[in-house]
Amino acid sequence: MSNFNPADNIQDLQYFGEFGGVNPSISDSSTYTFLSAKTMFDTFEGNAEGCYLYSRHSSPSNLYLDKALAAMEGTETANVAASGMGAITPTLLQLCGNGDHIVSSRTIYGGTYAFLKNLAPRFGLKTTFVDITKLDIVEAAITPETKVLYCETVSNPLLEVADLAGLSKIAKKHNLKLVVDNTFSPLSVTPTQFGVDIVIHSLTKYINGSSDTVGGVVCASQEFINDLKNVNSGASMLLGPTMDSMRSASVMKNLRTLHIRIKQHSFNAQYLAEQFEGLGLKTVYPGLKSHPSHELYKGMINPEYGFGGMLTIDTGSLDKANELMELMQSRNLGYLAVSLGFYKTLFSAPGSSTSSEIPMEEQKEMGLTDGLIRFSIGLDNDIKRTFEMMRQCMKEVGVI
Numbered sequence: 001m002s003n004f005n006p007a008d009n010i011q012d013l014q015y016f017g018e019f020g021g022v023n024p025s026i027s028d029s030s031t032y033t034f035l036s037a038k039t040m041f042d043t044f045e046g047n048a049e050g051c052y053l054y055s056r057h058s059s060p061s062n063l064y065l066d067k068a069l070a071a072m073e074g075t076e077t078a079n080v081a082a083s084g085m086g087a088i089t090p091t092l093l094q095l096c097g098n099g100d101h102i103v104s105s106r107t108i109y110g111g112t113y114a115f116l117k118n119l120a121p122r123f124g125l126k127t128t129f130v131d132i133t134k135l136d137i138v139e140a141a142i143t144p145e146t147k148v149l150y151c152e153t154v155s156n157p158l159l160e161v162a163d164l165a166g167l168s169k170i171a172k173k174h175n176l177k178l179v180v181d182n183t184f185s186p187l188s189v190t191p192t193q194f195g196v197d198i199v200i201h202s203l204t205k206y207i208n209g210s211s212d213t214v215g216g217v218v219c220a221s222q223e224f225i226n227d228l229k230n231v232n233s234g235a236s237m238l239l240g241p242t243m244d245s246m247r248s249a250s251v252m253k254n255l256r257t258l259h260i261r262i263k264q265h266s267f268n269a270q271y272l273a274e275q276f277e278g279l280g281l282k283t284v285y286p287g288l289k290s291h292p293s294h295e296l297y298k299g300m301i302n303p304e305y306g307f308g309g310m311l312t313i314d315t316g317s318l319d320k321a322n323e324l325m326e327l328m329q330s331r332n333l334g335y336l337a338v339s340l341g342f343y344k345t346l347f348s349a350p351g352s353s354t355s356s357e358i359p360m361e362e363q364k365e366m367g368l369t370d371g372l373i374r375f376s377i378g379l380d381n382d383i384k385r386t387f388e389m390m391r392q393c394m395k396e397v398g399v400i
């Protein structure tokens with residue numbers, strides 16, 4: 001493992017506002033003037049470094065955030081988008097066209113799954129979904145038409161861990177692009193350190209951390225980002241999932257505290273996972289020795305950021321899961337809500353919410369049970385107090 005430290009890279013960025021402000025100025029314009037018509041022409045040809053054209057292509061505020069997220073992920077550059085899906089779908093459509101094939105993990109965010117399964121085929125794009133933890137199965141699914149290997153570092157919602165180094169070897173051997181959604185594990189894992197080509201985040205989650213906006217980013221080579229933004233053929237430029245400058249300025253401010261938040265999320269989740277497991281609950285958390293990929297993940301993380309803030313428990317049935325979540329919400333232990341990375345704990349039953357796009361049969365096959373509750377553990381100051389209150393709820397509902 002190298003000395004790469006994503007939080008140091010973010011800290012080392014120094015931006016000044018237009019009037020010497022400590023935050024960069026917000027560029028509140030959709031279009032930009034040119035002092036000469038020739039420069040405008042050159043910019044359309046993609047040749048005018050430092051010139052802005054139109055904010056669907058680039059804006060100064062978005063470029064600040066691009067630069068910071070590229071520094072965090074160790075890529076040449078990045079391109080922010082209006083949502084995580086606004087980063088994922090243009091990336092895949094840029095890399096693949098009619099007749100091409102993707103090998104994807106079957107345990108991915110329900111929206112990405114639905115895109116690959118239902119919408120992408122309309123563009124002639126086929127996907128084979130595999131158990132990403134089995135490298136031989138992944139390799140066997142590759143065909144001469146395969147262009148992309150796709151997965152999440154830690155999967156939503158089952159918290160399966162992808163062996164990024166192993167997948168990268170396969171991708172290089174077959175000349176594929178390895179695209180990884182790192183939404184669940186910012187700072188903890190730096191996918192490019194394992195040979196990943198393109199790293200995607202839903203900024204909506206940990207990176208923004210205050211559940212007040214959606215956002216996304218693609219971190220990649222300058223060449224690929226140029227392709228995405230190409231005025232004639234770029235999927236980001238032409239599909240138009242552009243982040244607003246006001247939003248990118250606010251996400252940028254939240255990014256500056258990400259390292260502190262991730263440490264606290266991880267500390268709290270590790271504590272609760274151990275306690276839940278101690279109560280005899282079926283608990284999944286990559287920081288538990290009982291997690292099938294615990295040792296692998298331990299070798300992948302930047303240790304100071306821990307194993308992340310996501311965990312699941314199995315309550316046995318959807319009714320029990322719902323009863324427990326409603327009670328915990330009424331006791332102010334968190335919100336019954338989808339999404340993750342918020343300062344308060346969020347919980348939901350993925351089978352009937354974020355993963356409901358995945359057909360029932362397939363949910364069963366991948367181990368996504370009705371009674372599963374996914375927790376995004378918050379920044380609680382006293383996690384022991386939280387645990388005692390959660391234990392009381394579990395007792396009352398009859399889960400323990």
Ligand SMILES: Cc1ncc(COP(=O)(O)O)c(C=O)c1O
Pocket residue numbers: 083084085086109111152156181183184201202203204214215216339354
């Ligand atoms: C792992 C993961 N990737 C991508 C997304 C999509 O992001 P957004 O909702 O910002 O479009 C989500 C949303 O829940 C997610 O959990």
